[in-house]
Amino acid sequence: MAEAPAPQGGSSLLFLTDEQLRKGIEAMFFAYRGFTADPDRILEGREMGRAHHRAIHFIHRSPGTTVSNLMALLGVTKQSLNRVLRALIAAGLVEARVGRRDRRERHLHLTEEGARLERELSDAQRERMRAAYRTAGPVAVAGFRQVLEAMMDDESRRQYEALAGRSG
Amino acid sequence: MAEAPAPQGGSSLLFLTDEQLRKGIEAMFFAYRGFTADPDRILEGREMGRAHHRAIHFIHRSPGTTVSNLMALLGVTKQSLNRVLRALIAAGLVEARVGRRDRRERHLHLTEEGARLERELSDAQRERMRAAYRTAGPVAVAGFRQVLEAMMDDESRRQYEALAGRSG
């Protein structure tokens, strides 16, 4: 683990070696497994999957969002999203209200039961995140977020920042 | 939602608020998209997908690894893995050599062409990672890796560290 005694050249770009980059790549792979493990487990019994979790998350985050918005956010086709939404609506977790200004639009909201499930899912995911944050400490967390943000596509970063700006 | 305006107590645990955790969660979601985007694009034409990329990556990392090893590393069943390996072998990218000590085992190696594809894929992924690292800087990168490692399941962390120890 120790970072090799460094040939030194002022700024020391050792963190940009292929070795270091590869470790970062593998860390992303394994960490993402842990990241999704808890919600996956919770949804296992409920005949739902990760796609449902993502929809629930973003509907919770942006209540009243439209189907188009959600499509762009999740990066899937309307057909794919529609299948998920249909299941969520049938299960009584999500409500699709016809838009008042534009009645073609469907504004999506969580029902009380949907909100309960959302809380269960995000509690589990947050708990793992909290443990990781606590272990790593505030400085590490700041770096964590900086690197992730720099790794995003421009479009994703735009969406991420729009969400973050809303209440964070 | 917000954890109350910080009672303050020296160490400031503001980075553990639900808000901060949620931002971390969303950052992971969007960043992972970017993380996989480049290899996905490359493999698109080749009638291969992310599963093939993962297999190629770990065969490159651990030349001569067995099917069982790879199964454990990727966290998939042998049937799932077999489908991928069959395609890779048929495409002349991977070679399965019968074990010398134990001839039940198949030891997996990249062919020259497999190694070429591996390089193409990892170059693309590393390039994005490098850009992100460079933007964020060495301190951020250290934090990034710390948080990711803390986020892994124990089993994943074990595997990650076994890989890292091998040459990093």
Added chain:
DNA sequence: CTTGGAATGTCAACAAGGCTGACGTATTGT
């Protein structure tokens, strides 16, 4: 008022990549 285009829903068909279960074969170790 009519009509074009946008937003949405839905049907059908398909593919990737997971899964389980069952079975076969070669090989190894007891």
Added chain:
DNA sequence: ACAATACGTCAGCCTTGTTGACATTCCAAG
């Protein structure tokens, strides 16, 4: 000899993504 191991394979299923085609509903512009 026999049980266990490592691997391959067939069959079938699920989730979640894709395209293409088409209907509906509605806003807005001519």
